[in-house]
Amino acid sequence: MEHIPVLLNEVLSFIPDGNEKLTIVDCTFGAGGYSRAILEKNPNISLIAFDRDPYVQKTADQFKKEFGNRFTFIAKPFSTLKESLNKLKISNVDGIIADIGISSMHIDHAERGFSYQNDGPLDMRMSQDGTSAKDIVNLMGEEDLRNIIKNYGEEKAAKGIARKIAEYRLTKEIETTTELRKIIDEHTNNNVKSVMRVFQAIRIAVNDELGELNATLQQAVELLNPKGILGIVSFHSLEDRMVKQFMNDVAKEKSFSRYQPETDEKPKDFTLLTTKAVKPSKKEIEYNQRARSARLRVIRRK
Ligand SMILES: C[S@@+](CC[C@H](N)C(=O)[O-])C[C@H]1O[C@@H](n2cnc3c(N)ncnc32)[C@H](O)[C@@H]1O
CATH class of the missing domain: 3.40.50.150 (Vaccinia Virus protein VP39)
Known part of the structure; x- marks a missing residue:
C-alpha cells in the first residue's frame, strides 16, 4: 500500500x-x-x-x-x-x-521485520545497519529487556513477557516476527494490544x-x-x-x-x-x- x-x-x-x-x-x-x-x-x-x-x-x-x-x-x-x-x-x-x-513502506514490506501481522526476519532497522531487533531480543539481559518493554511499550505484562523471551531463547534463537509474536501471545492470552506494544518498544529501542x-x-x-x-x-x-x-x-x-x-x-x-x-x-x-x-x-x- x-x-x-x-x-x-x-x-x-x-x-x-x-x-x-x-x-x-x-x-x-x-x-x-x-x-x-x-x-x-x-x-x-x-x-x-x-x-x-x-x-x-x-x-x-x-x-x-x-x-x-x-x-x-x-x-x-x-x-x-x-x-x-x-x-x-x-x-x-x-x-x-x-x-x-x-x-x-516499513509495515508493508515483511522482510523489514516491523510488522507483527506478517512473517519476516526480526530486523526493524530503518537505516539497515547497527543493532537489529534480533540482536536485542536474543542478546539483551532479561532486566534490560523488561525495562524496554515497560518504558517504551508501556506494557503492563513486561516482566512476564521478558521472562518468557529469556526462557525461549535458552533453547533456540528467536529469528522471526512470528516467533516473537507467538511468545507474547502465549503469555498474554492472545492480547494483540500487548503484541503491538512490545513490537513498538523494540522498534523504538532499535532505532533510538x-x-x-x-x-x-x-x-x-x-x-x-x-x-x-x-x-x-x-x-x-x-x-x-x-x-x-x-x-x-x-x-x-x-x-x-x-x-x-x-x-x-x-x-x-x-x-x-x-x-x-x-x-x-x-x-x-x-x-x-x-x-x-x-x-x-x-x-x-x-
Ligand atoms: C512516517 S514516514 C514520513 C512520511 C512522509 N511525511 C510522507 O508524506 O511521505 C517517516 C520517515 O522518516 C524516516 N525516519 C524516521 N526516523 C528518522 C531519523 N531519526 N532520521 C532520519 N529519518 C528518519 C523513516 O525512515 C521514514 O521514511
Whole structure:
C-alpha cells in the first residue's frame, strides 16, 4: 500500500503562502508526501529532506530530477540536522517539519521485520545497519529487556513477557516476527494490544527513536529564522509528551496571578501555534487507519 501522508493539510497550513523565498527542512522524507506538497505550494521554496532509510533513495532521485536545485536530499539521521546543514553552508532556515512515525513502506514490506501481522526476519532497522531487533531480543539481559518493554511499550505484562523471551531463547534463537509474536501471545492470552506494544518498544529501542527526537528539537529551534516554524507529527504518547514539554518550555509564557511575586523570567522566543495537539479528523481516520494516533504540534519563532 502506498504511504498516505498524515495530517498533510494541517501541516501545510503552517507553511507560508505566496512567493516568498524560503528554505524548509523535511526531516522525514519517506514517500515524499510532505516534501512534494511543500515544494508545490510555493515555487520559491527550497527544500532539504532527510531520511536514514536507504529504501527511499529512489524516490529522492526522482524528486531531484523533477525539482532540480530546489531539492536536496540527505541520507542521514535527522539528529545530524545542524552538522549536515552546516556542511551545505546553511545556518538558518524558515521551517522544519518532522513526521516521525514509521511509514507504510516499513509495515508493508515483511522482510523489514516491523510488522507483527506478517512473517519476516526480526530486523526493524530503518537505516539497515547497527543493532537489529534480533540482536536485542536474543542478546539483551532479561532486566534490560523488561525495562524496554515497560518504558517504551508501556506494557503492563513486561516482566512476564521478558521472562518468557529469556526462557525461549535458552533453547533456540528467536529469528522471526512470528516467533516473537507467538511468545507474547502465549503469555498474554492472545492480547494483540500487548503484541503491538512490545513490537513498538523494540522498534523504538532499535532505532533510538526518543534519542533522535530529543537530540533534534534543540538543534531545530537554534536554526530557525524569525517567523520560522517547527512542526512535529508524532504517533505515540512518549514522543508527543517529549514534544509538548519541549514546546511548552520554549514557547509557553507563565501566567502570573496577582498573588504571586513577579519573577525575572524573560519573554519566550517562540509562540505556540497549537495550544492543543492537532488530531486527524474522523474523515481522515476513516480513510487512513494509520493516522489515528497522530498528533501535530507547532511553534513559531517571534
Ligand atoms: C512516517 S514516514 C514520513 C512520511 C512522509 N511525511 C510522507 O508524506 O511521505 C517517516 C520517515 O522518516 C524516516 N525516519 C524516521 N526516523 C528518522 C531519523 N531519526 N532520521 C532520519 N529519518 C528518519 C523513516 O525512515 C521514514 O521514511
